Amino acid sequence: AIVKYCNQENLPLSLQSGNTGLVGGSVPVHDEVILNLSNLKNILDFYPHEGVVKCEAGVILEKLNKYCEERGYLVPLDLGAKGSCMVGGNIATNAGGNRLIRYGSLHNSVVGLEVVTGTGEVFSSLSRTGHTGFDLGQVFIGSEGTLGIITKAALKLSLKPLAVNAALLGCSSFSEVLKTLKLARNYLGEVLSAFEFLDSQAFNLSKSCLPKYKDIGFSESYKFYVLVETSGSNYDHDYCKFEKFLETVLESSVEDGILASDIKQLNALWTIRENCGPAAARAGHCFKYDISVSHKYFYEVVERVRSIVGSRGTTIGFGHVGDSNVHINVAVENKSYIQEVFEDLEEFLYKYLERVEGSISAEHGVGLQKASKLHFSKSPQQINLMQN
Numbered sequence: 001a002i003v004k005y006c007n008q009e010n011l012p013l014s015l016q017s018g019n020t021g022l023v024g025g026s027v028p029v030h031d032e033v034i035l036n037l038s039n040l041k042n043i044l045d046f047y048p049h050e051g052v053v054k055c056e057a058g059v060i061l062e063k064l065n066k067y068c069e070e071r072g073y074l075v076p077l078d079l080g081a082k083g084s085c086m087v088g089g090n091i092a093t094n095a096g097g098n099r100l101i102r103y104g105s106l107h108n109s110v111v112g113l114e115v116v117t118g119t120g121e122v123f124s125s126l127s128r129t130g131h132t133g134f135d136l137g138q139v140f141i142g143s144e145g146t147l148g149i150i151t152k153a154a155l156k157l158s159l160k161p162l163a164v165n166a167a168l169l170g171c172s173s174f175s176e177v178l179k180t181l182k183l184a185r186n187y188l189g190e191v192l193s194a195f196e197f198l199d200s201q202a203f204n205l206s207k208s209c210l211p212k213y214k215d216i217g218f219s220e221s222y223k224f225y226v227l228v229e230t231s232g233s234n235y236d237h238d239y240c241k242f243e244k245f246l247e248t249v250l251e252s253s254v255e256d257g258i259l260a261s262d263i264k265q266l267n268a269l270w271t272i273r274e275n276c277g278p279a280a281a282r283a284g285h286c287f288k289y290d291i292s293v294s295h296k297y298f299y300e301v302v303e304r305v306r307s308i309v310g311s312r313g314t315t316i317g318f319g320h321v322g323d324s325n326v327h328i329n330v331a332v333e334n335k336s337y338i339q340e341v342f343e344d345l346e347e348f349l350y351k352y353l354e355r356v357e358g359s360i361s362a363e364h365g366v367g368l369q370k371a372s373k374l375h376f377s378k379s380p381q382q383i384n385l386m387q388n
Contacts, residue, residue: 003149004120006033015145017089018060020081022288023367025093025144037088040151043067051157052111054126057088057150073157076103080274088150094142096363098273101322102193102231103158106141113137114152126154144365146386161193161231165242166260168269170222171253174299177224179253181321184228187245191238194229195322196273199302202316202329206275209282213268218256226321227273276318276329283314283331285338287345292324293358301352302328308344312337325362350376 006013014032028034040056043064047053051073055064062082065075079085079097089095091113094106103109112126115137125137140147171177177197184192198206203225207213228245232238246257260266280286293301302317305328309315313332319325330345332338353360354376361370361377374383 001120002033002035003116003118007119015092015149017057017092018081018085020085021089021093021367022290022364023361023369025365025367026089027368029368035149037086037149037151040088044152046071048072051159052154053157054112054152054154055087056152057086057091059087061085061087061090068157069160072160074160075155076109076158077106080277087153087155091141091150091153092144093365094363096320096323096325098194098196098320100320100325101195107138109156110137110141110153111156112154113140113150115140115148115150117148122151123148124152126152142365144367159233162233163235163238164193164229164231164263164266165239166194166227166229166266166269167242167246167257168216168260168272169226169228169249169254169257170218171224171226172222172255174224176253177226177299177321178295180226180228180249183249183253184245187248188228188230188241191230191232191241192228193231194227195320196227196318197321197326198225198227198273198276198318199223199299199316200225201314202276202280202318203272205283205314205316206272206279209279210271210275213272216258216265216268216272218258220256222255227269273318276316277327280314280316280329280331284333285331285335287330287332287342288364289328289330289345289349290362290364291326291328291349291353291358291360292362293326293353293356294324295321297356297358298324298326301349301356301358302326304352305330305345305349308348309341312341323362353377 012032014028014034016026016036019026037058040058042056044054053068068075077097078099079095091106091110114124114126116122181195184195200221200223230238230242260269306315309330313330315330317326317328319327332341350373359377360373
C-alpha cells in the first residue's frame with residue numbers, strides 16, 4: 001500500500017535494510033519517504049529435505065545462519081557485517097563475502113523471491129516448481145531496489161560442515177600468493193571454503209586493534225598473508241588433504257604458517273581478517289574502495305594507491321583473491337589532507353579500472369556514491385539496458 005500510494009503521488013522512496021552499506025544506497029538525499037524493512041524479521045519456513053529456508057527480508061544474516069546451523073545447515077554467505085546486515089539488503093546488492101570461492105554468488109543460492117514492484121504490485125517466485133521461461137527473480141539480485149523491493153526470499157542452503165581446518169600463511173611476494181591459491185585449488189579441491197588475503201599493512205593494523213590476539217604472529221614479518229580454510233564432512237579425509245597442501249606450499253610458495261589447533265584459534269584468525277576494515281576506520285577518516293580486477297593487476301592497484309596517498313594516510317589492501325575482489329582502505333588522520341586525498345583517489349582509480357577492464361564495485365553495490373562512475377566499467381549499451 002505504501003509503494004502504491006507513493007507511486008500515485010509521485011513521491012520518491014528511500015529503502016533501508018541493515019544500513020551496513022558503504023556506497024550510500026540507503027541514504028536519503030532529498031525529501032524521500034524512508035521505508036525501513038527491519039520489521040520484516042520472521043523466518044517463515046524450513047525444508048530439511050530440500051535444504052531450503054524461506055524468510056522475510058529484514059532477518060539479520062547471523063540470526064538466519066544460527067537458525068540453519070541448529071538444523072544441520074548453513075547459509076552460503078558470510079560477511080564481516082553479518083551481525084547487523086539483513087538478507088534483503090544482501091540480495092539487493094548481490095553481496096559476495098568470504099566464502100564465494102566455495103559456494104558462488106547469491107545467483108546460485110536464491111531460489112525464489114517476493115518483490116513489491118514500483119507500482120505496488122507483488123511479484124513472487126517463491127513457490128516455483130519448474131524451470132520454464134524467464135527466471136525473473138534473478139533480475140532483482142543486485143538491482144539495489146531500482147526494480148522493486150525484496151520482501152521475502154527462499155535460499156538454498158549448504159550442509160553444515162562437520163570438519164573445519166584453517167591456517168594463516170606468510171608469503172614474501174604476491175606471485176607466491178597466487179601460486180598458493182593455485183595449489184589450494186589443486187590439493188584441496190571441493191573442501192576449499194575460503195582463501196583470504198591481507199597485506200602486511202592490513203595485518204599489522206588489524207592486530208594493533210586486537211590486543212587479546214597480540215601473541216598470534218610469526219617469528220618474522222612477511223609482505224603478504226593468506227587465510228586458507230577448508231570445510232567438509234570427514235575430518236580425517238579433510239585434514240589429510242590439508243596437511244599435504246601445507247607440506248607442498250611450505251616447500252614452494254609459503255615462508256611460514258600458523259595452523260589453527262582448535263575452534264578458539266580458528267575464530268582468532270578470522271577475527272584478524274574481518275577486523276581489517278574496522279581497524280582502518282578507527283585509524284582516521286577512511287576511504288573504502290571495493291573493486292574487482294584480474295590477478296595481473298590485483299596488488300598493483302594497491303601499490304599505485306599507496307604511492308599516490310604517500311605519507312598523507314595509511315593504505316591497506318585485503319580481500320578475496322579467489323574471486324578477484326580487493327578492498328583498498330585509505331585512512332587519513334590529518335583532517336587537512338582529507339579533501340585532497342579524496343580528489344587524488346577519485347581521479348586515479350576509476351580511470352585505472354577502465355584501462356585494465358576492472359569493475360568499480362565487486363560486492364558493495366553502486367548506490368549513490370558510484371552511480372556517476374558506472375560508465376568506467378559498464379558500456380553505454382549495458383547502462384541503457386539497465387535504465388530502460
